[in-house]
Amino acid sequence: MLQFTVHHTSGQARRGTLTLNHGVIDTPQFMPVGTYGTVKGITPEGLKAAGAQIILGNTFHLWLRPGLDVVRQFGGLHRFIGWDAPILTDSGGFQVWSLGAMRKISEEGVKFASPVNGDKLFLTPEVSMQIQTVLNSDIVMQFDECTPYDVTRGGQKHITTESEARASMELSLRWAARCKAEFARLENPNALFGIVQGGMFEHLRDASLDGLAALDLPGYAIGGLSVGEPKDDMLRLLRHTAPRLPANKPRYLMGVGTPEDLVAGVAAGIDLFDCVMPTRNARNGHLFTRYGDLRIRNARFKLDERPLDETCTCPTCRQFSRAYLHHLDRCGEMLFGMLATTHNLHYYLQLMRDMRAALDAGTFDAFVTQFRADRARGV
Ligand SMILES: Cc1ccc(CCc2c3nc[nH]c3cc3c(=O)[nH]c(N)nc23)cc1
Numbered sequence: 001m002l003q004f005t006v007h008h009t010s011g012q013a014r015r016g017t018l019t020l021n022h023g024v025i026d027t028p029q030f031m032p033v034g035t036y037g038t039v040k041g042i043t044p045e046g047l048k049a050a051g052a053q054i055i056l057g058n059t060f061h062l063w064l065r066p067g068l069d070v071v072r073q074f075g076g077l078h079r080f081i082g083w084d085a086p087i088l089t090d091s092g093g094f095q096v097w098s099l100g101a102m103r104k105i106s107e108e109g110v111k112f113a114s115p116v117n118g119d120k121l122f123l124t125p126e127v128s129m130q131i132q133t134v135l136n137s138d139i140v141m142q143f144d145e146c147t148p149y150d151v152t153r154g155g156q157k158h159i160t161t162e163s164e165a166r167a168s169m170e171l172s173l174r175w176a177a178r179c180k181a182e183f184a185r186l187e188n189p190n191a192l193f194g195i196v197q198g199g200m201f202e203h204l205r206d207a208s209l210d211g212l213a214a215l216d217l218p219g220y221a222i223g224g225l226s227v228g229e230p231k232d233d234m235l236r237l238l239r240h241t242a243p244r245l246p247a248n249k250p251r252y253l254m255g256v257g258t259p260e261d262l263v264a265g266v267a268a269g270i271d272l273f274d275c276v277m278p279t280r281n282a283r284n285g286h287l288f289t290r291y292g293d294l295r296i297r298n299a300r301f302k303l304d305e306r307p308l309d310e311t312c313t314c315p316t317c318r319q320f321s322r323a324y325l326h327h328l329d330r331c332g333e334m335l336f337g338m339l340a341t342t343h344n345l346h347y348y349l350q351l352m353r354d355m356r357a358a359l360d361a362g363t364f365d366a367f368v369t370q371f372r373a374d375r376a377r378g379v
């Protein structure tokens, strides 16, 4: 089940509420990325304290480990990982592609060797739906082919051509129809989202959109971005595609992005975001603050008694100094990853809260101007 209501708009930007089987979430919203049933370095309680309302699970990884027999015994992912709020799962195709593992794509699906134990595996639209039904995620992503921006063949970088992008987009469209049929056959009570492909070509994005809109799905994602394309191309395709997605249904931009990208995405009409940046960058010492990013390993923080971000209310900023975090990072202490992840996720979720408040107050344009000025100030 899915219900989406828009309360306020500002240009293309919308403030909404999304009701799913495991609860209600506010949009626009950021969704922390979990992989093996955990968002690395933070507990479910920590996620709730940071304000996370929905998290991402990874069909591909969970299928391999712990395996469907384990998840099935727990009645789905929620009870297994101790998260009782909504979960979105990706379909697995992107993960196989991004693994770069030896894989063979056909009309039927994707054949590849398990990176865990070498087993021969075959992922199809139907199998992806069957796996996500066992996971019982609130939002199920269609099985698609994420059209690459470029591929390296024999050391040569080859930019995906219009005809290659068209063929890939049309395959994903046929797979979307197969997902819808299998989802219905399984009587899955959750929400199936289509994924718009079409590479860097507006007319292919429109063809993908039209084909998916005809399936009348409860929500739509923009795929095939944040795959190594230049930032200008990502913004061009985002601004072209987002306003053309059905206005009364949730819009999810996959894999994006920096704080600036989130603000640009909300302004273009996106409701849901995911990105590994806040969690992955945290572990690498790349921390986000209101006045810009900082790399805590830098010697200039050795004696800095200030918190990461004086305007941040997270547990890390309330208790610890930059000097201490600098020290933990330099020592490779596991506490560093935990404290840094808590801060970065809190920063991303707070940014979404601030944008929702600005949309509720009718001050979104002023918010964007202030956000950009602050981020340019420097830490
Ligand atoms: C757990 C989890 C991790 C990651 C994702 C999103 C992964 C992701 C992309 N990430 C960056 N660009 C992306 C494009 C696509 C895409 O076109 N299709 C799909 N299915 N996923 C994408 C979803 C869930």
Ligand SMILES: [Zn+2]
Binding pocket: 308, 309, 312, 313, 314, 315, 316, 317, 318, 342, 343, 344, 346
């Ligand atoms: Zn903080």
